[in-house]
Amino acid sequence: MxxxxxxxxxxxxxxxxxxxxxxxxxxxxxxxxxxxxETAKEPLAKKKTIVFFGNSLTAGYGLDDPGRAFAGLIQKKIDSLKLNYKVINAGISGETTAGGNSRIDWLLKQPLDVFVLELGGNDGLRGIPVSDTRKNLQTILDKVHTKYPDAKRVLAGMQIPPNLGQKYAAEFRAVYAEIAEKNDIILIPFLLEGVGGEAKLNLPDGIHPTEEGHKIVAENVWKEIKGLL
Structure with missing residues (x-):
């Protein structure tokens, strides 16, 4: 017991x-x-990077908030769709293709996944030889491909008024399609489609889009790049 x-x-x-x-x-x-x-859960994937490399059009010249330029609007579109990308606005007002070629090496110190090249407009306005513009654009694209061979490259086409003659304007317009075809990359046929020449969609200088103009530019860009994302 x-x-x-x-x-x-x-x-x-x-x-x-x-x-x-x-x-x-x-x-x-x-x-x-x-x-x-929750160690068993997968960590959040690192965001991929889209770089918009351009001039005052990319930088949002004349806007109270540069975030309302087309690059910023692309970021809002991406966020609304919950896509894992962040946009870097690498636009500098007054930039030429030669200037872009000089600073691209510094930019490429940071990884990127999509590269959108928007340069050349200032070349055309200054009457820089089309051969120089072509060479600089190609060199920039080559540098990006060499550094990040898996990155997707996009070229934004530009047109200029025939102030310097029809021949120059035609050669300038054609260079973008030529480069895009040569490199087998996506071409935005004309960045300012539906905006260029429309007074109500541009600032008083007749060159830079208003906020409403940038909304249209953003759609022009999104239509071409959404398949990459």
Missing amino acids: TNRFFLVISSLILNTILFSCNSANKEQNKNKPDSVQ
Whole structure:
């Protein structure tokens, strides 16, 4: 009888100890951060990068908020669709293709996944030889491909008024299609389609889009790049 009583008491004590340990473990786990409790879950994927490399059109010249330029609007579109990309606006007002070729090496110190090249408009306005524009655009694209061979490249086409003659304007317009075909990359036929020449969609200088104009430019760009994302 004594032995049986001893066994029962021992069993009760052991169960009590085990119950206390389990309760303590549960409480400790409860207080652990989610990152510790959910180690089995996959970590969030690192966002991929889209770089818009251009001049004042990309930079959003004349807007109170540069985020309302087409590059910023593309980011909002991406966010609304919950796509895992971040946009970097690398536009500098007044930039020529030669200037872009000079600073692209610095930009390429950071990884990128999609590269949208928007340069040449200032070349055309200054009457820079089309051969120079072609060479600079090609060199920029080559540098991007050499550094990040898997990155998708996009070229934004540009047109200029025939102030410097029909021949120059035609050669300038054609260079973008030629380069896009040569490199087998996506071409935005004319960045300012539906905006260029429309007074109500441009600032008083007649060159830079208003906020409403940038909305149209953003659609021109999105139509061509959405398949890459």
